[in-house]
Amino acid sequence: MANNDDQPAIIEEKIVRVNGEVAIRQYSKGRFLGKGGFARCYEFASMETRKLTAAKIVPKASLTKSRAKQKLMTEIKIHRSLHHPNIVGFEHFFEDSENVYILLELCTNQTMNELLRRRKRLTELEVQCYLSQVISALSYLHGHRVIHRDLKLGNFFLSDKMEIKIGDFGLATKLEFDGEKKRTICGTPNYIAPEVLDGKQGHSYEVDIWSLGVVAYTLLVGKPPFETSDVKTTYRRIRMNAYSFPENVPLSEASKNLVTRILVTDPTKRPTLTEILAHEFFNQGNTIPKTLPPSTLACPPAASYLRQ
Numbered sequence: 001m002a003n004n005d006d007q008p009a010i011i012e013e014k015i016v017r018v019n020g021e022v023a024i025r026q027y028s029k030g031r032f033l034g035k036g037g038f039a040r041c042y043e044f045a046s047m048e049t050r051k052l053t054a055a056k057i058v059p060k061a062s063l064t065k066s067r068a069k070q071k072l073m074t075e076i077k078i079h080r081s082l083h084h085p086n087i088v089g090f091e092h093f094f095e096d097s098e099n100v101y102i103l104l105e106l107c108t109n110q111t112m113n114e115l116l117r118r119r120k121r122l123t124e125l126e127v128q129c130y131l132s133q134v135i136s137a138l139s140y141l142h143g144h145r146v147i148h149r150d151l152k153l154g155n156f157f158l159s160d161k162m163e164i165k166i167g168d169f170g171l172a173t174k175l176e177f178d179g180e181k182k183r184t185i186c187g188t189p190n191y192i193a194p195e196v197l198d199g200k201q202g203h204s205y206e207v208d209i210w211s212l213g214v215v216a217y218t219l220l221v222g223k224p225p226f227e228t229s230d231v232k233t234t235y236r237r238i239r240m241n242a243y244s245f246p247e248n249v250p251l252s253e254a255s256k257n258l259v260t261r262i263l264v265t266d267p268t269k270r271p272t273l274t275e276i277l278a279h280e281f282f283n284q285g286n287t288i289p290k291t292l293p294p295s296t297l298a299c300p301p302a303a304s305y306l307r308q
């Protein structure tokens with residue numbers, strides 16, 4: 001249902017020019033895309049440019065506590081500063097009396113969550129291809145002192161060309177100086193690193209490397225390494241580093257070795273992104289031509305996935 005709530009189908013943005021002139025920019029609200037936190041998300045079309053975006057509509061009523069407002073402003077400040085082919089494009093944001101509107105790059109093939117649900121698990125060549133796009137985006141983020149802190153399949157959006165676009169910077173943080181350690185993390189990140197759970201020595205970029213290891217395991221095996229039916233048990237398994245590769249899944253030694261090298265409790269012992277890309281897993285037999293940057297390569301379409 002395109003418009004299943006009481007909001008109008010045309011959204012107006014009031015623009016006050018520097019010379020005091022008032023202009024109105026109109027958007028037509030289309031297909032309901034789903035809920036994301038407090039936001040209801042819709043496909044938007046600019047009436048002026050016809051450009052399609054994915055709009056996060058955040059009711060101001062949900063921002064009464066200053067923390068929620070501050071978190072949203074931080075998310076916008078960080079996301080709008082980022083420009084990379086494997087990071088969701090930040091188009092525009094504005095507010096009216098009721099809501100804050102965040103217009104983002106539309107990704108018509110949902111997220112890696114849905115893809116994995118259909119496929120059960122991916123081939124090692126696909127994992128190489130998708131992971132190299134994530135690593136390309138991560139090295140851009142870390143190069144700009146941004147830690148995402150909530151990397152998970154549900155935040156890996158897929159464009160119409162099946163390129164990965166990392167989204168949802170709701171838990172991201174920007175370090176002000178090299179060596180800075182972050183202490184608190186709010187929200188419920190899915191693939192939380194042990195040092196965040198432990199909370200003693202603070203955390204940094206290595207938490208994203210840990211999540212990358214969890215993502216790699218999940219794509220190769222079909223389910224997350226520490227998943228249990230109860231959060232407390234999952235957290236205990238993370239702290240104990242208690243995971244294994246199921247016998248019934250045929251995995252190359254290289255892929256198991258890569259995951260094992262990344263999922264280490266001590267953050268200082270985890271490989272850097274450069275070391276990960278140099279790992280045998282990315283350079284074994286059926287390799288993607290090194291000449292092309294990963295982001296220009298759409299991953300080999302898996303016939304079964306394309307068969308809806």
Ligand SMILES: CC[C@@H]1C(=O)N(C)c2cncnc2N1C1CCCC1
Binds near residue numbers: 034042054108157
């Ligand atoms: C707009 C929110 C979110 C998103 O961040 N992007 C980039 C996105 C881009 N394209 C489609 N959907 C997107 N979503 C979905 C909407 C419902 C839950 C997550």
